[in-house]
Amino acid sequence: MRLIPPSVSAVAVVAASLSLASASMAAPVTPASVLAEAPAAAWIAPAPEDLLVMDLAGGKRVVIALAPSFAPVHVGNIKALARAHWYDGLWIERVQDNYVVQWGDPTEKKPLPEGVAADPPAEYERSAAGLVVAPHPYRDTFAPATGFVAGWPVAEEDGQAWLTHCYGMVGVGRNNAPSTGSGAELYAIIGHAPRQLDRNIALVGRVLTGIEGMTALPRGGEAMGFYKTEAERLPIVSARLASDLPEADRPRVRVLDTASPAFAAWVKIRANRKDDFYIRPAGAIDLCSVMPPVKEGD
Structure with a gap:
């Protein structure tokens, strides 16, 4: 039997059908797939002098990126306290469910090193002038404009900008105003973002890794989640700037560049998921x- 080759048009129809079938079978775009395809250049390593590395009893390590461009005096205090090894031997003293983990000196009696300001200026907001903001494209409840500045979540209004109380953000514990806190007491958000705290407390950084070691701690039984006894508190073995650690002991962490196309694509797909699980995108x-x-890793 003689085989008759198909016409050009028939070949085109078959090819188009195969292409459509292949497209329909392709894996949906997900946040994970966007991150997997992000180029190496889209991941930025924080400067070692702006990383606070806190080692806790039991082998837990917490790595905190500091934000000197938003709270320079408070961050300067924290760096001075770390260089003086002041945090060593203190404790995680408070774990309040759906709110914060707090660490420092619960007695408030340990003297501060020379040069540490006991009550710095109220660095709760700063001028928005000169900030390069990657705008967040969706409406916010607490501010007319929000976005990211070099990886930091920022809100803006009337020419002023401030860091926002998102999960993992680190702030400075203080007493009632005019106290602003020295950095001797720090806390990290471990619950739903308490944005009502914005512009009321100095935010100084973000936990990059190790927050799971904090969120899993037993909740304190006293008011506001404080532990009642020293035996309940988790000791801080050491707190150092990464720049003061041997090269081999420095954390290897990178953060997705919020000015990159990869970050914009990741945000968009997070807001508009439509895959095997998501039925209705939130928008x-x-x-x-x-x-x-x-x-993490090189």
Whole structure:
């Protein structure tokens, strides 16, 4: 039997059908797939002098990126306290469910090193002038404009900008005003973002890795989640700037560049998921739900 080759048009129809079938079978775009395809250049390593490395009893390590461009005096205090080894031997003293983990000196009797300001200026906001903001495209409840500045979640109004209380953000514990806190007491958000605290407390950084070691701690039984006895508190073995650690002991962390196309694509797909699980895309997402992803390792 003689085989008759198909016509050009028939070949085109078959090819188009195969292409459509292949497209329909392709894996959906997900946040994970966007991150997997992000180029190496989209991941930025924080400066070692702006990383606070806190080692806790039991082998837990917490790595905190500091934000000197938003709270320079408070961050300067924290760096001075770390260089003086002041945090060593203190404790995680408070774990309040759906709120914060707090650490420092619960007695408030340990003298501060020379040069540490006991009550710095109220660095609760700063001028927005000169900030390069990657705008967040979705509406915010607490501010008319939000976005990211070099990886930091920021809100803006009337020419002023401030860091926002998102999960993992680190702030300075203080007493009632005019106290602003020295950095001797720090806390990290471990619950739903308490944005009502914005512009009321100095935010100084973000936990990049190790927050799971904090969120899993037993909740304190006293008011506001404080532990009643020293035996309940988790000791801080050491707190050092990464720049003061041997090279081999420095954390290898990178944060997705919030000015990169990869971050914009990740935010968009997080707000508009439509895959095997998601039936109805939300079409929106809040600022604190798109904190820049962190990658460990070289």
